[in-house]
Amino acid sequence: MSTGARLAADIGGTFTDLALERVDGQGGVERWTAKVLTTPSAPEAGVLAGIRAVLAKAGMGPADVALFIHGTTLATNAVIERKGARTALLTTEGFRDVLALGNESRYDQYDLNITLPQPLVPRRWRVTVPERLENTGRVLLPLDEGEVRRATGFLREEGIESLAIGFLHAFVNPAHERRAAAIVREEWPDLPLSLSSEVSPEMREWERFSTTAANAYVQPLMASYLGRLREGMKEAGFACPLFLMLSGGGLTTLETAARFPIRLVESGPAGGAIFSAHVARQKGWDRVLSFDMGGTTAKVCLIDDFVPQTSRSFEVARIGRFKKGSGLPLRIPVIEMVEIGAGGGSIASVDALGRIQVGPESAGADPGPACYGRGGEKPAVTDANLLLGRYDPASFAGGSLALHPDASRAAMDGSLGALGLPPEMAALGVVEVVDENMANAARVHAIESGKSYDGRAVIAFGGGGPVHGYRVAEKIGVNRLLVPSGAGVGSAIGFLRAPVGYEVVRSLYQRFRTFDPVAVNALLAEMSAEAREVVAQGAFGAPLVERRIAYMRYVGQGHEIAVDLPVKELAAEDVEAVRAAYDVAYAGFYDRPVPGSDVEILSFAVTVATEVEAPEPVADVPVAPGPAPIRHQAVRDTARGEVSEWPVYDRAAFAPGAEVRGPCIVAEAETSTLVGPGWTCRMDGLGYLELTR
Secondary structure (H helix, E strand, O other), X not given: OOOOEEEEEEEOOOEEEEEEEEEOOOOOEEEEEEEEEOOOOOHHHHHHHHHHHHHHHHOOOHHHEEEXXXXXXXXXXXXXXXXXXOXXXXXXXXXXXXXXXXXXXOOOOOOOOOOOOXXXXXHHHEEEEOXXXXXXXXXXXXXXXXXXXXXXXXXXXXOOOEEEEEOOOOOOOOXXXXXXXXXXXXXXXXXXXXXXXXXXXXXXXHHHHHHHHHHHHHHHHHHHHHHHHHHHXXXXXXXXXXXXXXXXXXXXXXXXXXXXHHHHOOHHHHHHHHHHHHHHHHHOOOEEEEEEEOOOOEEEEEEEOOEEOEEOOEEEOOOOOOOOOOOEEEOOOEXXXXXXXXXXXXXXXXXXXXXXXXXXXXXXXXXXXHHHOOOOOOOEHHHHHHHOOOOOOOOHHHHOOOOOHHHHHHHHHHHHHHHOOOHHHHHHHHHHHHHHHHHHXXXXXXXXXXXXXXXXXXXXXXXXXXXXXXXHHHHHOOOEEEEOOOHHHHHHHHHHHOOEEEEEEEEEEEEHHHOOHHHHHHHHHHHHHHHHHHHHHHHOOOOEEEEEEEEEEEOOOOOOEEEEEOOXXXXXXXXXXHHHXXXXXXXXXXXXXXXXXXXXXXXXXXXXXXXXOOOOOOOOOOXXXXXXXXXXXXXXXXXXXXXXXXXXXXXXXXXXXXXEEOOEEEEOOOOEEEEOOOOEEEEOOOOOEEEEO
């Protein structure tokens, strides 16, 4: 008989994290976690191994699990590494090169040898057919069905494995795309299809076609992986529902995820942001920075009023080092964050100018950092932390992975020997560089969002977040840091906090001076019904909440601002209120509105999700003495470069209210919290470590 346990798994570039929770007899929550190495060649193998490990810890079996939630970077990695399906694009005659032309912008205006991102679909497989709709959806030229059949035959001869269909103005009228898809299915029933009117029904051809091509590119891979995972779980005895984490912070069914896998590209980081938002609500902190540092990347996300920032656009596979505009654009709902190649596996090197560089290349899980003893020969951030004394070689990852300091020393000396520094001092430089990279990313993210870090706290998690958190906080001027319980597998825990939700976006051009409430209300009702149909598959009768948004701008501008709409039929007085809300939102970004200018709406979004219960507030506890240290380690402080003996405490020995002063280390199975000089660490009533400076 099921005990109602909920299981979550997050596949990262280096580790696969597992979290298992069950409500106990007193209404509290019991949790078990596990961290295993990712298996890149067969990701489901690592997931199943992690599931066995966490169930063994809990003394449970497959029949005890009522729900399984999963997030993965598989789709992202396939695009970055160009390991997706042989994909073709069927598009309107005359628009064959939209994917290559983009919007003709350059992410670096002064680079004469600039390298632009190459489309996922080569020109030979971008095939056009005669058809044309005008911007209102009226047919100007009927679809040439004979050409569609001929194109299908050509693509079959080419060995195409997946097809994207994107026609001009199909976001207004999808009739031609749907008819073309029907013809292709008649000719080639087994070919996976992605229609732009379903994947990304919004204006702007480049972004729409790029998103649809990316969806087609990863669809066979993801469908195969999800099928193998489902079969593997079935063979292991699991009968529970399987949900996937979406990039926008909601959960969806396996069937929907297999149909629109591009919506999973940021599923892991999204879980981390949901985790931080939940913790912030528990603490009553309305302004925080989520800092998630894993084995391959670090992610920072601003969270205000317990809600992560969201966006309608995202770039993947940037080829200019984290430069905006250097990647492939995707128009999907996504939690807005900055992600940089600064994880435990990020490789350190010396550039042509003799400077230390860290990332974006990562040692990953295979072979991993040199200290893993799995064949890695290049120094990574984990090697640097080990040489600085931050890790105990025998107890890393709960003792499941012994580290080899001599291998780290040899790798550091080999790759950074040109600096003329001892390996330990080179390691100090590596850690300081990676900390500054992460702090700089956080500064830029705040500036681009029009926000600051005054009065803000940092919530650090992931395997590396608690290790580097205090130093990053110092660099951005934050004096309060929180390390929640289960921080080492924070994204997986975030999956368990996420609602079942789905977002539908449609384009319908409107101006306020000629606003058509009948057309808008009809569109919003249709979108709401579509989203509710998807969510109903996994809501299990839970209450639903709906949010409606309009993406608006002053006429002639190039970028939109999201403004909330009332969840009801819009009347004349509502339109005036929405216009006033836009002026307020615009002034928040640009200091003042533009009087007398009309406002246009380009797109609408409707999100339906299960209601998330607000956590009960937990009373603070008085300060109490800390536990005795379990050992001492010689640690080199990165701010001063000095070596001293730091006491090491076992987190499990802390009682609520227990307080220790830095410098020290608080160790646990999946991570370690570094408490720097001048910082104090105290366990609160929730069992979280709160660091203050």
